[in-house]
Amino acid sequence: MSKEPLLQERNKNGVPLFKQKVTKLDVKIDNEVHYEFGGPIGVCAMMVGFPCLMYYFWVCLEYYQGRLIYPTSLLQVKPWIVNEIWNKIKVGAYPSLWATQVYMGYIAFSFALAYCMPGPVVEGLPIPSLNGERLKYLCNGLSSWYLTLFVSFVCHVSGLFRLTHIVDHFGELMTVAILWGFTMSTLVYVSGILSHQTHRMSGNFAYDYFMGSCLNPRIGPVDLKMWAEIRVPWPVLFYLSLSCLLKQYETYGTVTAPAVFMVLAHFLYVNACQKGEECIPTSWDIFYEKDGFMLIFWNMAGVPFTYCYSSIYLMKYQLTTGRAITHNIFCTAALFSILLLAYYVFDTGNSQKNRFRMEQNGSFIARNAFPQLPWGHIRNPTYIRTEHGNLLLTSGWWGICRKPHYTADLTMAISWGLITGFDSFLPYFYFCFFLCVLVHRVSRDMERCAKKYGEDWEKYCERVPYIFIPYVF
Incomplete structure (x- = not known):
């Protein structure tokens, strides 16, 4: 490990206190434009494909007990699309006035709370495009x-x-969310252009619209990117699962253990986001990603209305078909245990890393929000100091593998599918999609760190050789 300056001020846990400086290398990396996701053609396909996929999955879930439907021959493609998809969308997913009032009412309510409710103010990481300024959140x-x-x-x-x-009214609400995802993406993109706050632009409209025009759009004290990532998708997802549980009880006079499992899973996730929100400003999305369609649409529509398939599938079909593998009490107990263990690693792993970052720049605050889990804050951590000045944590879960929170996140994701059994792919969509997202994100992160830290990154990889699973990968 690198030697530390003897006279550098430290906090009570032995972590050096320093105000990280923005270097020329930081500015260079922050301004580099790389075509990702297949470039303009790839992002156009995703902007069209995401909503279409959501409607296709909704039709399969709503009308075909979660089975994936498809035409049996090329001659059936056109009538199949018209009869099996479009007509059902017009009937069951029309953006009604009720759905618009409910969804947009929650958006307005959530924003109002983000604007005026009490809470601590913390500083984010120094932003290269703002000459090292640290925004307050x-x-x-x-x-x-x-x-x-x-x-x-x-x-x-x-x-x-x-x-x-x-x-x-799931279908109607989903359509309103999709429309709002496009609307907000457009408003944020145009506001970035008009306010001359654009950053890392490629010059291609479609690609820039997908990635975003600006980095930190704000309205008063509300950072739109953090609000959209924390306050909208996960609470909406929780309420969708809770609605399924209540509907199951209202319809059948009972609730099943798998339905309770999904409410617990989504409550833990949303509660973790809210109770540890002060750690979010140091995350990759807030610090580096621009606020474009990629983040906005997926937070406003994609996350809540695709990650909920397990809950809806259980509510609609578990009691009517009786096919769920989790009727077995031992399987159910095992999955509850896996969920809670994975959540513990997810919660404490995120807490360890982000609190370590906060300690370095002096923004660490102690909170007693429920639940505060053991080992969420590392005392006297070990780390590698890079020539760049950053510290790479090698303690806690981060000394076991480089992305422990991703491993835990994926474990929770697969448990959401396993609790439903194996009769439908839809409850496993979240896991499959999330796995692709995280593998891609890790590759981007590794490439960026290799450029930024050079030989120090190689030393870190030797110290922590495994990415997801120790001794495996």
Whole structure:
């Protein structure tokens, strides 16, 4: 490990305190434009393909018990598309006034809470395009989350807004979310152009629209990128699962263990995001990714309306078909254990790394939000100091593999599918899609770190040789 300056100020846990400086190399890497995702053609295909895929999966889930449908010959392709897809979309997924009011009402409510609720203010990482300026982030996700839970409970119990209506109007809500995803992407893109806050532009409209025109769009104290990533997709996903559980009880007079499993899984995920929001400003998405269609559409529509397939499948078909493998109490208990263990690694892994980063720049704060898990904060950590000045953590989960939080995330993802059995691919879509996303993201991250840290990165890879699974990969 690199030697440390003897006189450098440290915090009480032995982590050096320093204000990271932006170097010429940082600026160079931050401004480099690489065509990713297949370039303009690839991103155009994704912008068209994502919504089409969402409608196709919705038709399979809504009308065919989760089976993937397809034409049996080329002669059937055209009538099949018209009769089996388009007509069902017009009937079951039309963006009704009710769905528009509910979805956009939540968007407005969530934004209002992000704007005015109390919470700590933390500094992010120095931004090369802003000459090393550290933006401040109002982290009031936890107070907003608890208030949202209280308001939704009151609305449901009083009958003002029954949460079971959410899954009843799933198709309509999905269409509104898709339309809003395109609308917000366009508004943010145009605002970046008009305000001359563009960054890392390629010159190709389609590609820049997909990746985004600006890095840190804001309205008052609300960072739009962090709000869209934390406050919208995961709470909406939780309420979709909760709606499925309540609907199952309302319809059949009982709830099943797999349905409870999905509500627990999604509650843990959304709660983790809110209680650890102060750690988010140091993450890759907030620091590096621009705010374009890629992030906006997937947060506003993709995440909540595709990651929920397990919950909807269980609500619609588990009790009617009786085919779920998790009727076996031992399988169910095992999957609950796997979920909780993976969540522990996910929660503490993210906490270890981001709190380590926060300690370095003096922005660390102690919070007692539920649940605060053991080993979420490393005392006297080990690390490699790079010539660049950054510290590469080699303690805790990060001394075992380079991406422990991704491993835990993927483990949770596969458990969401396994809890439903093996009769449909749709509950496994999230895992398959997420695996592709993370492998691609890791490759981008490794390439960027190799450029930034050079030989120090090679030393780090020798110290922590495995990416996801120790002694395997």
